[in-house]
């Protein structure tokens with residue numbers, strides 16, 4: 001059995017109702033998200049694919065990757081996508097103390113807010129107060145602290161599992177197109193590890209969704 005589920009069960013959503021699992025709406029809106037970037041070439045390829053379909057998405061960036069590739073981070077902002085915090089060093093909340101976890105979150109937040117770009121992500125609304133815990137692993141005390149700071153913890157409705165080296169690209173595609181519905185938050189990764197699957201899946205998912213009249217939007221609260 002795989003150590004993850006593709007479609008988040010209603011019971012999980014109810015049990016962990018402090019997290020955002022989907023964004024229900026009557027307009028066929030779907031929210032694609034990309035974790036772990038910015039990554040040279042891969043993030044830029046994702047941006048180009050999104051642009052072909054006039055799609056907006058949300059990028060949960062790692063602080064240290066923004067420091068390493070500020071020019072790619074600028075491109076994400078200039079294309080009008082949303083930015084979310086994914087910690088500075090991709091910390092696993094379950095094995096880190098709450099103080100350390102929040103400091104690492106803050107480090108990423110500072111990198112984003114001091115980033116030099118023509119467009120200020122915070123002032124332009126491209127940086128809503130959203131956070132995705134790496135691995136989806138976060139302790140209640142950590143989640144509580146972030147929510148007290150005004151952040152929404154964004155989980156997902158559909159996991160593409162693009163990171164899984166043991167699934168075929170066709171299986172990865174099915175993971176997404178078979179489970180996406182209006183309001184779904186969908187997880188992909190603009191990372192080297194996931195690219196083998198993502199390169200095949202993303203163009204097909206975008207085509208499938210636009211042909212079926214879904215609107216691809218960035219998460220904004």
Ligand SMILES: [Zn+2]
Nearest residue numbers: 035036134135
């Ligand atoms: Zn991640």
